[in-house]
Amino acid sequence: MDSSKSWEHKSLLTEIIEGMELAKQLRLSLSAASSSDTRQFLVQRILSSYEKALLILNFSGPAQSTAGAIASVPESLVSAYAGPCFDDYNKSPKDHQDLTDVSKKRKIMAKWTDHVMRVSSENGIEGPHEDGHSWRKYGQKDILGAKHPRSYYRCTYRNTQSCYATKQVQRSDEDPTIFEITYKGKHTCSHGSNSVLPPPSPEQQEQKRNKQNNTSHQQQSQVNQMSFPTNLRVDTKFLEDRENMASPFSFTSTSFGCMMPDDAFLSSMLDDNNTFFDNFNHSLLSPAAGESNYYLMPPSQMRNIAGNEQLSECGLTEIISANNSSTNSPIPDMDFPLDPVEIEPNFPFDTTGIFS
DNA sequence: CGCATTTGACCCCG
């Protein structure tokens, strides 16, 4: 399918651009007296970016060399993760009796791809994160060592459309304004970006509950989305399964969103294990993400990018609020409280060129 | 009344 080829191209472009931007940042960081951690982090991200570009290049070709290249990437920072993907579903339930009381058993959910992003909200106002999908909370857990409980969400249309996307939301320990959102799986439902904005995301509501006074001061700034906030605090982590990376990229755009569950499944797997979509998940950066300050890329625009219908479908646009207020330093100290392990950034940064 | 959230119990895995 040539559309997928087009994706590869765009993704490649994105990765390269990203690498460039990161390199610039590193340069900045070098001239400023920033911590070596920061630099290392940047280096890591640059490496990751190119690594992904390599992956993309090899996507339709032999994947071995790519794997080798990745293996050669020094740090453990690179996520060399091969998730328990397909076989989690295929593996025969070792005890059939489980099938009978499946209800109680924990579903053997494949841990497709994790896509972790940390979303910070200014002063803890509102949840800045709206990904264009509606989520339904199905659980909450106190996590050992974490101050705040973790919330579990799944796609509202899980049953109706076999959309197995889930996400976890957890408030950061040190900085309660930061939310760590872990996505698992991709949406196969068709309720994403076609429509307007969905109802407020659950975590947003949660935040509202927690602090429901300051909803007033959110300046509707007309987002200069493309300006790169140096102190943006968004980390993304991709856990890619290289095997799946090498697998054929075969779903059709037309069947997307209305395919049979199995197909949806497969396609979501494939989808999850490459970064194509994520590359188009453009992070729109809102300096002051107020409650209603969500900026979605119009589907049409998304389609332009991808040259494919599917994009609009999956074009969940991730809106990230810059953490301008909480990290006031002009120098990107980066402030990555995250353990740098396994962080695979995906910063679409300035992709203006692609859009225009 | 239907849908979403809450919350304690349940289950799996390390």
Added chain:
DNA sequence: CGGGGTCAAATGCG
């Protein structure tokens, strides 16, 4: 055995 993820009854809300 404990932690993390999920289920599902109870509850809340529009």
